[in-house]
Amino acid sequence: MENTVSKLIQRHKTNCPFTIARAMGIQVRFHDLGTNTRGIYYRKLKRRFIVIHNQLSSEWQRFVCAHELGHDRLHQGISRFFLEEHSFFNPGKFEMQANRFAVKLLVFNSEIHQEETIEQFCTRHGIPEEMHRFF
Structure with missing residues (x-):
């Protein structure tokens, strides 16, 4: 996964x-996706789309975009929903991988400062608190 992130950057x-x-030609859109869905990645007729819930904070929108980009790079051919009930409380294998990808992308080539905690490091890079565990 590190190699994939590094090459992409x-x-x-x-x-x-x-x-x-x-x-990469992935169309990013913002729409109201309701209360349980933060983002969607899908392919349709050779076109790729990331749809992000428009009522999320900018921090979460950035993370969700990175997460859905992870699905594009790691799970080609699979359309996945980033659902709170699956990825937030009990993530499946694909969701955990996409979360790790997102964290690696957002903190790439950055080091933890002396006496900085992992939580502070992740916060400094705009990673939502609930996703710090994927560092």
């Missing part, structure tokens, strides 16, 4: 998931 010269997704 080297190719696009950024770790911003929105910039990477657009450069």
